Amino acid sequence: MKFTDTLKTLPEFAGDKLVLTDAAGVEIATIANAPGSAGSFRVYAYLAQQYGAIDAGAAAEGLAIFAEHTEDASMHPGRHPNIDRLIGLVVSGGTLHARIE
Numbered sequence: 001m002k003f004t005d006t007l008k009t010l011p012e013f014a015g016d017k018l019v020l021t022d023a024a025g026v027e028i029a030t031i032a033n034a035p036g037s038a039g040s041f042r043v044y045a046y047l048a049q050q051y052g053a054i055d056a057g058a059a060a061e062g063l064a065i066f067a068e069h070t071e072d073a074s075m076h077p078g079r080h081p082n083i084d085r086l087i088g089l090v091v092s093g094g095t096l097h098a099r100i101e
Contacts (some may be wrong), residue, residue, distance in 0.1 A: 003067040010065075014046040015100035020044070020054070020085075028043070028096060031082060040082040049096035059089035 018041050019030045035043040043065050044054065052056035063070045066083050073083035091095065 001067060002019075003065065003069055004068060006065050007042060010042055010046045011049075013042060013049075013100055015045075017041070017101055018044050018048075019073055019099050019101060020096045021099075022097075023095060024095075028086065029081075031081040037082070044082070044098055045100060052097050053097050054089060056090050056093050058093075060085040061087045063090065 012029070013033070016033055017060040018033070019027055020029045020031070021027050031037050031041045031044055043062055045063050046065075049052050050061075054062070063083065063086050066073070066080075066086075069080055070083055070087075073080035073087065077084060085096075
């Protein structure tokens with residue numbers, strides 16, 4: 001299934017941005033709920049809701065949701081930073097926490 005089709009099946013979340021923090025509470029990234037990043041905002045919010053945090057298992061599901069964009073991100077590191085971050089979590093086994101503001 002393509003990303004746009006899968007995205008339509010995810011719940012919508014209210015908020016201006018999603019803040020990602022590491023285990024120590026240090027802010028790692030912010031994803032705006034705005035054109036250009038609203039899809040990533042929705043995917044990350046969904047993963048955080050489903051898993052409680054974004055760990056390697058959640059990241060793997062996120063990569064499946066991003067579908068064709070995941071392949072593009074793998075071939076062009078840096079083009080899709082929100083997907084690159086999920087790939088990094090799968091590789092490292094790390095965990096990020098998310099909160100919507």
